[in-house]
Amino acid sequence: MSAPRAKKVAPAKPASDLAKSPLAPKTIAGLPPLAGIRLSTGAAGVRYKDRTDVLLAVMAPETQVAGVFTKSKTSSAPVEWCRAQLKRGTARALVVNSGNANAFTGKAGEAGARDVAESTGAVVGCDAREVFMASTGVIGEPLPASRITRILGSLAQAGAAGGWRAAAEAIMTTDTYPKLATAAAQIDGHKVTINGIAKGSGMIAPDMATMLAFVFTDAALPAAVLQDMLSSGVKTSFNAITVDSDTSTSDTLLLFATGKGAHHPTIAKSNDKRLNDFRRKLDEVLLDLALQVVRDGEGAQKLIQVDVTGAESDESARRIALSIANSPLVKTAIAGSDANWGRVVMAVGKAGEPADRDKLRISFGNQVVAENGERAARYDEAAATRAVSGLEVMIGVDLGLGRGKARVWTCDLTEGYIRINGSYRS
Amino acid sequence: MSAPRAKKVAPAKPASDLAKSPLAPKTIAGLPPLAGIRLSTGAAGVRYKDRTDVLLAVMAPETQVAGVFTKSKTSSAPVEWCRAQLKRGTARALVVNSGNANAFTGKAGEAGARDVAESTGAVVGCDAREVFMASTGVIGEPLPASRITRILGSLAQAGAAGGWRAAAEAIMTTDTYPKLATAAAQIDGHKVTINGIAKGSGMIAPDMATMLAFVFTDAALPAAVLQDMLSSGVKTSFNAITVDSDTSTSDTLLLFATGKGAHHPTIAKSNDKRLNDFRRKLDEVLLDLALQVVRDGEGAQKLIQVDVTGAESDESARRIALSIANSPLVKTAIAGSDANWGRVVMAVGKAGEPADRDKLRISFGNQVVAENGERAARYDEAAATRAVSGLEVMIGVDLGLGRGKARVWTCDLTEGYIRINGSYRS
Numbered sequence: 001m002s003a004p005r006a007k008k009v010a011p012a013k014p015a016s017d018l019a020k021s022p023l024a025p026k027t028i029a030g031l032p033p034l035a036g037i038r039l040s041t042g043a044a045g046v047r048y049k050d051r052t053d054v055l056l057a058v059m060a061p062e063t064q065v066a067g068v069f070t071k072s073k074t075s076s077a078p079v080e081w082c083r084a085q086l087k088r089g090t091a092r093a094l095v096v097n098s099g100n101a102n103a104f105t106g107k108a109g110e111a112g113a114r115d116v117a118e119s120t121g122a123v124v125g126c127d128a129r130e131v132f133m134a135s136t137g138v139i140g141e142p143l144p145a146s147r148i149t150r151i152l153g154s155l156a157q158a159g160a161a162g163g164w165r166a167a168a169e170a171i172m173t174t175d176t177y178p179k180l181a182t183a184a185a186q187i188d189g190h191k192v193t194i195n196g197i198a199k200g201s202g203m204i205a206p207d208m209a210t211m212l213a214f215v216f217t218d219a220a221l222p223a224a225v226l227q228d229m230l231s232s233g234v235k236t237s238f239n240a241i242t243v244d245s246d247t248s249t250s251d252t253l254l255l256f257a258t259g260k261g262a263h264h265p266t267i268a269k270s271n272d273k274r275l276n277d278f279r280r281k282l283d284e285v286l287l288d289l290a291l292q293v294v295r296d297g298e299g300a301q302k303l304i305q306v307d308v309t310g311a312e313s314d315e316s317a318r319r320i321a322l323s324i325a326n327s328p329l330v331k332t333a334i335a336g337s338d339a340n341w342g343r344v345v346m347a348v349g350k351a352g353e354p355a356d357r358d359k360l361r362i363s364f365g366n367q368v369v370a371e372n373g374e375r376a377a378r379y380d381e382a383a384a385t386r387a388v389s390g391l392e393v394m395i396g397v398d399l400g401l402g403r404g405k406a407r408v409w410t411c412d413l414t415e416g417y418i419r420i421n422g423s424y425r426s
Numbered sequence: 427m428s429a430p431r432a433k434k435v436a437p438a439k440p441a442s443d444l445a446k447s448p449l450a451p452k453t454i455a456g457l458p459p460l461a462g463i464r465l466s467t468g469a470a471g472v473r474y475k476d477r478t479d480v481l482l483a484v485m486a487p488e489t490q491v492a493g494v495f496t497k498s499k500t501s502s503a504p505v506e507w508c509r510a511q512l513k514r515g516t517a518r519a520l521v522v523n524s525g526n527a528n529a530f531t532g533k534a535g536e537a538g539a540r541d542v543a544e545s546t547g548a549v550v551g552c553d554a555r556e557v558f559m560a561s562t563g564v565i566g567e568p569l570p571a572s573r574i575t576r577i578l579g580s581l582a583q584a585g586a587a588g589g590w591r592a593a594a595e596a597i598m599t600t601d602t603y604p605k606l607a608t609a610a611a612q613i614d615g616h617k618v619t620i621n622g623i624a625k626g627s628g629m630i631a632p633d634m635a636t637m638l639a640f641v642f643t644d645a646a647l648p649a650a651v652l653q654d655m656l657s658s659g660v661k662t663s664f665n666a667i668t669v670d671s672d673t674s675t676s677d678t679l680l681l682f683a684t685g686k687g688a689h690h691p692t693i694a695k696s697n698d699k700r701l702n703d704f705r706r707k708l709d710e711v712l713l714d715l716a717l718q719v720v721r722d723g724e725g726a727q728k729l730i731q732v733d734v735t736g737a738e739s740d741e742s743a744r745r746i747a748l749s750i751a752n753s754p755l756v757k758t759a760i761a762g763s764d765a766n767w768g769r770v771v772m773a774v775g776k777a778g779e780p781a782d783r784d785k786l787r788i789s790f791g792n793q794v795v796a797e798n799g800e801r802a803a804r805y806d807e808a809a810a811t812r813a814v815s816g817l818e819v820m821i822g823v824d825l826g827l828g829r830g831k832a833r834v835w836t837c838d839l840t841e842g843y844i845r846i847n848g849s850y851r852s
Contacts, residue, residue: 074775074783104771104783106800139768140801249775329847336848342565345530349500349675357500357530374532375566414848415841421755422762422840
């Protein structure tokens with residue numbers, strides 16, 4: 001491939017006039033270059049005008065890949081494409097476009113995905129089956145694949161070792177800030193790097209929230225090991241966040257390992273102790289990105305952490321935590337800084353999981369508000385209100401039944417959510 | 427009991443300044459007197475000032491009763507009281523208060539419920555276990571039972587054969603209109619009457635939506651027959667509506683039969699064909715009340731009917747229908763008169779039920795918008811938009827897999843919902 005070359009692209013602009021989330025990180029992470037990856041972005045005009053909307057990442061030969069996808073029964077053509085290629089375990093390129101989700105687009109959608117893969121394979125010099133892809137944006141409109149394929153050649157030529165922020169910006173839809181995270185990890189004393197970008201649950205006027213995340217490392221780890229770590233790490237990060245309980249047709253999380261960083265020993269099993277630090281750092285990057293997604297939830301004004309303990313099992317705790325995190329009544333109460341613990345009682349009760357009213361203990365921050373089947377004797381309305389009035393709110397529920405626990409995050413439900421999602425598409 | 431006597435009570439007022447729902451029925455049903463029932467209402471000052479908040483219904487000896495309650499694991503003291511008494515099958519009185527739900531109130535809450543039952547038994551002259559009750563309002567605050575019990579004597583004296591509208595008004599919280607329905611039915615050629623009242627999913631500033639409904643008939647039907655018909659009828663009425671997917675601790679539906687109407691033959695089994703007309707009319711009353719509840723959903727501007735057909739089973743169809751009806755993205759799209767069928771695809775896909783993208787057929791009203799895995803060839807944006815722009819919207823989904831079907835109703839999700847539920851309790 002030719003050497004990196006500067007390419008002039010229009011700066012990314014948000015798809016709408018949304019104000020930046022008050023929960024946005026104070027600073028945007030600066031990501032170091034990563035051996036074996038070259039990035040470039042371009043403005044293909046898929047849907048948006050005057051902004052970048054295509055990301056191409058070209059990776060070293062034998063790059064290993066793992067993935068986790070939406071569980072939707074109506075998943076998009078790119079999701080189906082990726083699932084089919086994943087079993088081979090190797091990747092040479094990733095193409096992401098914003099503006100069109102290529103979902104519910106029938107045979108034409110499948111053909112569009114194949115076009116993109118084959119064109120990318122041609123410019124990169126790899127098998128189309130080593131090309132991974134994701135699309136986010138409007139649903140049900142045919143993907144204008146040729147707008148993407150016609151710029152792939154120049155994107156491949158423009159690939160550079162840096163450009164992470166531009167990459168994160170190119171995949172935004174109604175995100176109000178780009179989402180990046182990085183960590184350094186040690187594998188048996190050798191330093192490797194993990195870089196990740198994500199886009200969140202913004203709608204592009206007028207479509208569904210889609211979560212995309214791409215994580216890259218220069219470590220040399222086989223696909224099976226990556227998959228184990230990713231499937232495990234997602235449980236406490238991307239699968240522990242919810243904005244509105246709606247599941248996209250396009251959710252995609254991919255993890256690539258180029259093997260072009262420090263030469264560490266070969267590691268064949270995911271339970272190898274020499275992976276402990278890498279796994280911890282990977283989990284941190286995944287959680288960092290996931291929380292950035294929640295903090296940019298549509299209309300979000302507050303980040304809500306829900307901790308459930310004392311459940312009969314972890315799975316039971318998780319169901320109860322999600323019942324709370326997805327309850328419109330809990331989320332609107334927090335939006336209004338209302339310490340309305342009765343709604344938490346309600347959300348526990350409706351989860352259908354084992355619960356004993358008289359053993360429940362509910363707290364906001366460090367304020368116990370309910371226990372022994374009634375309002376806590378030491379209940380302090382002013383303190384409880386303060387506990388739900390900040391930008392970050394912690395809801396704690398102890399069921400007093402067993403040792404099961406779970407933690408999930410969500411955001412509050414505000415009029416902003418309705419405005420963003422209730423306005424017409426055009 | 428003494429003869430009915432006029433009692434001066436303050437008129438019912440809504441608990442807040444909510445404007446009447448645009449979906450309210452044009453006229454409020456006038457309910458005929460019903461033999462064996464005497465109603466009275468009073469202003470006990472449970473929470474509200476200057477309005478009625480207690481309903482007492484005194485029923486003839488040997489009145490039969492059936493009930494269906496919330497499935498919440500944190501159900502209220504009145505729900506637990508009613509469940510315990512229901513197996514006896516007879517009722518002499520119903521006491522309902524608004525303003526306080528007596529939920530999550532611990533041992534004091536149980537004692538309060540018992541106080542109300544015993545006081546009612548004393549003034550009516552019956553066993554406390556023949557007293558049924560419901561409470562709706564704020565959660566977690568001790569029930570001021572004495573405010574209720576001290577007016578029970580005068581309520582019992584004031585009982586009259588009419589007063590249905592006043593009864594429906596006394597149980598309102600943030601309902602914007604009283605909910606009443608009536609039907610005449612024939613049992614083996616004898617005319618009987620069915621009267622029902624309900625309160626809906628309004629919040630009393632600031633508590634959870636609670637649905638209460640009480641249906642009365644002068645027919646002579648045993649408790650077991652009533653229970654069969656009620657459990658069946660609720661499936662396609664109260665259990666087929668959703669406002670926000672949140673389940674109250676207090677949902678209560680009771681059916682009473684006084685046996686004081688026309689002398690029809692004894693009917694011992696619910697599958698007796700002589701009950702066909704009664705069952706049909708009972709189902710009509712239940713559905714009428716349930717739809718009045720949805721039409722008064724918090725912030726509701728549109729009634730949405732979701733019909734799912736062609737599923738692998740009725741239960742599968744029901745899960746998919748509820749996934750659509752509970753989807754915030756579908757509900758906000760309808761609020762914005764946006765024919766955003768992509769969100770319906772999403773909601774089908776997230777339900778976790780068998781679905782084949784390429785066999786799905788989605789329509790708004792009589793406009794087919796998607797089929798064969800993509801936007802319908804005959805798609806007409808203007809017509810689709812018109813189909814979602816009225817006060818009543820029909821969403822149709824055919825899965826093309828089997829014969830399972832389900833119909834549910836919901837309302838749209840508007841900024842009004844957020845305003846009602848996001849404001850502070852005080």
